[in-house]
Amino acid sequence: MKKFLALILALVMVFCLAACGGTDSTPSDAPTSDAPASDAPEGGDTTVANKDKPLVWFNRQPSNSTTGELDMAALTFNENTYYVGFDANQGAELQGTMILDYIKANIEGLDRNGDGIIGYVLAIGDIGHNDSIARTRGVRAALGTGVEAADGSIDSTPVGTNTDGTSTIVKDGSIEVNGTTYVVRELASQEMKNSAGATWDAATAGNAIGTWSASFGDQIDVVASNNDGMGMSMFNAWSKANNVPTFGYDANADAVAAIAEGYGGTISQHADVQAYLTLRVLRNALDGVDIDTGIGTAD
Numbered sequence: 001m002k003k004f005l006a007l008i009l010a011l012v013m014v015f016c017l018a019a020c021g022g023t024d025s026t027p028s029d030a031p032t033s034d035a036p037a038s039d040a041p042e043g044g045d046t047t048v049a050n051k052d053k054p055l056v057w058f059n060r061q062p063s064n065s066t067t068g069e070l071d072m073a074a075l076t077f078n079e080n081t082y083y084v085g086f087d088a089n090q091g092a093e094l095q096g097t098m099i100l101d102y103i104k105a106n107i108e109g110l111d112r113n114g115d116g117i118i119g120y121v122l123a124i125g126d127i128g129h130n131d132s133i134a135r136t137r138g139v140r141a142a143l144g145t146g147v148e149a150a151d152g153s154i155d156s157t158p159v160g161t162n163t164d165g166t167s168t169i170v171k172d173g174s175i176e177v178n179g180t181t182y183v184v185r186e187l188a189s190q191e192m193k194n195s196a197g198a199t200w201d202a203a204t205a206g207n208a209i210g211t212w213s214a215s216f217g218d219q220i221d222v223v224a225s226n227n228d229g230m231g232m233s234m235f236n237a238w239s240k241a242n243n244v245p246t247f248g249y250d251a252n253a254d255a256v257a258a259i260a261e262g263y264g265g266t267i268s269q270h271a272d273v274q275a276y277l278t279l280r281v282l283r284n285a286l287d288g289v290d291i292d293t294g295i296g297t298a299d
Contacts, residue, residue, distance in 0.1 A: 054285035092138025122189035126199035144173025205230035
């Protein structure tokens with residue numbers, strides 16, 4: 001039986017401690033008072049309820065659900081607005097590097113049909129989610145399959161199918177191992193969105209790998225996923241039985257345990273630390289103390 005290299009890379013979390021900054025404007029959907037117009041402040045401005053209270057965004061930066069562009073009005077709501085999260089680009093880079101290192105270390109027997117092409121499929125969580133975008137870009141950057149978009153970043157658009165390597169969204173990469181050069185190709189990718197509109201959908205990912213495996217068969221050498229929920233669904237539905245390494249993100253308990261059974265690896269973003277920091281930043285803001293108290297400086 002082929003042995004798999006278990007790879008778990010812990011992502012060191014970074015967070016925003018400085019206030020995101022104030023603005024004279026407020027989000028268009030900010031709550032407003034029910035006071036009649038005659039009670040509005042002089043000048044006709046609408047009174048915004050709770051406008052001066054601390055606001056802490058966490059885990060996902062407010063962004064456009066289609067483009068991933070950050071919502072700067074939300075991030076600069078007032079002088080006490082903060083964001084607590086991890087470095088999405090760093091985590092994405094680690095995931096891509098993890099997959100690349102695995103391929104190099106396990107190249108013997110990894111090319112299941114011996115065609116000289118390391119084919120992978122990619123489960124995309126949400127095409128407008130800034131973390132999902134970063135993770136898709138991270139995989140493509142590491143494997144050399146990324147194509148530059150109009151804004152200069154790597155295109156994160158789902159490719160659909162690309163078994164012949166002719167897509168303009170991605171390109172064929174290459175990797176040299178032990179004197180042999182292999183082509184690296186993204187065979188297929190799609191947003192895992194169900195009929196009800198829910199994204200990051202594990203059931204949809206399980207169905208997708210069934211369709212992909214029926215169509216591509218032993219062309220699939222690696223499975224990559226934007227998170228462990230989708231990754232484990234594909235692993236349990238097909239990858240495990242076919243000895244195809246699957247890589248996810250989040251370090252969910254079941255995914256970590258599955259590494260012993262052939263799951264390729266996952267990235268930890270330390271959810272417990274994010275929870276602590278979110279509550280600590282909020283407490284510090286309410287107490288009126290240095291926002292770094294109990295975080296970067298002793299309490």
